[in-house]
Amino acid sequence: MNRLVTVAEMTLRELARRRGVLLLLLLMPLTFWLIRRDSYVGQSVRALLLGISWAVSTAALFATSAARELEPRLRLTGYRPHHLYLGRMLGLWGLGLAISVPFFLLTVVDANNLRYGGIAVAMLCCVAVAAPFGMLIGALLPRELEGTLLLLTVVAMQMLLDPADAGAKLTPFWSSREIATWAVDHTDDGYLTRGSLHGLVVTVLLIVTVAGVFAVRLRRRRHLHHVPIA
Amino acid sequence: MNADDWLRAFAAELYQRRVGGDAARHVVAEAATHLREGGGDPWLVFGSPQAYAAAIVESIGTAPGPRPGPVRLHARGITKRYGRQVVLRDASLTVRAGQIAAVVGANGCGKSTFLRICAGLVSPDAGEVTVSGRLGYCPQQGGTADFLLPDEHFVLVGAGQGVPRGPARQAGRAAARQLGWDAGNAVLARHLSGGTRQKLNLTMSTLAQPDVLLLDEPYQGFDQGSYVDLWDQLTRLRDEGRAIVVVTHLLNQLDRVDVVLDLTPAHQGGRS
Structure with a gap:
């Protein structure tokens, strides 16, 4: 447990010291919000959720890429793969929640007649999905530029696809959009249920995939035999 | 190389040549005192750290090195x-x-x-x-x-x-x-x-x-x-x-x- 907490803490410390990155992380959802603010409150909320998703997954991508050289040697000092990826994920979830709080307050202050509980759940889904999603891309693509371009593609696809389209459900952040519809348009509870279920399933799938990728990347190689000292 | 660097290199040479810890410390301290009180360039006073360490080893001998283990x-x-x-x-x-x-x-x-x-x-x-x-x-x-x-x-x-x-x-x-x-x-x-x-x-x-x-x-x-x-x-x-x-x-x-x-x-x- 101490290992998990230490990795989570160090992840947060590293990110907290990247002031420029933090500023951009806050600026991005705010920009998305401001651009859509004059049109329709539902659009601005959805844009805000997408901004949070994009910001947290980008932070996760960069944190994972930055730790690529460090993790193998931490593995040698006694960490198991799950300490490293779960610890990092915990740190990123913490960061995502910290980013989300001011934006949640912004919606409370700026928009009336919303189901604010729904907005909070949608933000939770964004953060829950974005951390393992960004980590997965960071683990699979060794170069940050490639990872960023892939993230951009996914977010653009998320933005352009009709949420009612069957294919839209395959995108990672569909859940938050569905829940936001329930929260903004006061639709039936099916939206909330479907969205929450989608968020849960996608999060679990992503965590399992991240676990698999890290387990392979940080595996004990078969050619190396450890013999205890007599 | 100033006097401190010379002394450090000299100590390293002694260590490398397996001169026992106390003896090495004593010899280095003596050399440091000599340089401090007499002044001068250690290279002119003692020669290179390697050569002086070799001379010390000849006069006081070395500690036996540990045998390689398993x-x-x-x-x-x-x-x-x-x-x-x-x-x-x-x-x-x-x-x-x-x-x-x-x-x-x-x-x-x-x-x-x-x-x-x-x-x-x-x-x-x-x-x-x-x-x-x-x-x-x-x-x-x-x-x-x-x-x-x-x-x-x-x-x-x-x-x-x-x-x-x-x-x-x-x-x-x-x-x-x-x-x-x-x-x-x-x-x-x-x-x-x-x-x-x-x-x-x-x-x-x-x-x-x-x-x-x-x-x-x-x-x-x-x-x-x-x-x-x-x-x-x-x-x-x-x-x-x-x-x-x-x-x-x-x-x-x-x-x-x-x-x-x-x-x-x-x-x-x-x-x-």
Whole structure:
């Protein structure tokens, strides 16, 4: 447990010291919000959720890429793969929640007649999905530029696809959009249920995939035999 | 080289030549007193540190060196290809407790790859490695976190072994001092100079008290004094019974090692 907490803490410390990155992380959802603010409150909320998703997954991508050289040697000092990826994920979830709080307050202050509980759940889904999603891309693509371009593609696809389209459900952040519809348009509870279920399933799938990728990347190689000292 | 550097090099030479700890300290203190009171350039007063250390050894003798212990690292038949290019062909190395092995060879002959295979970070196409005890690895570059302080690196490494924060910090600072570096300053790793950053890298690899220590050109960016400190520390670790493998392209220290593995291909004059 101490290992998990230490990795989570160090992840947060590293990110907290990247002031420029933090500023951009806050600026991005705010920009998305401001651009859509004059049109329709539902659009601005959805844009805000997408901004949070994009910001947290980008932070996760960069944190994972930055730790690529460090993790193998931490593995040698006694960490198991799950300490490293779960610890990092915990740190990123913490960061995502910290980013989300001011934006949640912004919606409370700026928009009336919303189901604010729904907005909070949608933000939770964004953060829950974005951390393992960004980590997965960071683990699979060794170069940050490639990872960023892939993230951009996914977010653009998320933005352009009709949420009612069957294919839209395959995108990672569909859940938050569905829940936001329930929260903004006061639709039936099916939206909330479907969205929450989608968020849960996608999060679990992503965590399992991240676990698999890290387990392979940080595996004990078969050619190396450890013999205890007599 | 000023008087302090000369004394440091002299002490390292004595240590390397296995002059007993108290005797070495006494001789160095005498030389320091002589220089302080008499002044003058130590090179003119005593000659080179190596020559004066040799003269001291002749007059007072040396302490017997520890005998090499059991095998700690045994790599046999290591072959590695990248595409059609064979980087390593049937390379083997055995290192015992209390030995330093140097892996040498021309650029691109697979020295770092060999070490990464020994550390279990890369799989070979053939061959196997047996390690007794705990393994430590210091990469040529990278391996640190830009936005963490040295102390936080020590805490991170310490947590891997269940060492509490306070003792991990103290152990890290103590190991850094052996390399002539005060790691207590709150400077982010990304603001450290190349040589100091490499000291952090090296400190992290020794912090876990490894039985087998793998170092990939650990002296990158070191000044002369740090380089001497590094070899002092390696000699000290060897005498404590650690098995050490150093990848190097500097051949002037090969007289300080016990085993040499030359990975230069045979057609280029290698003797692996």
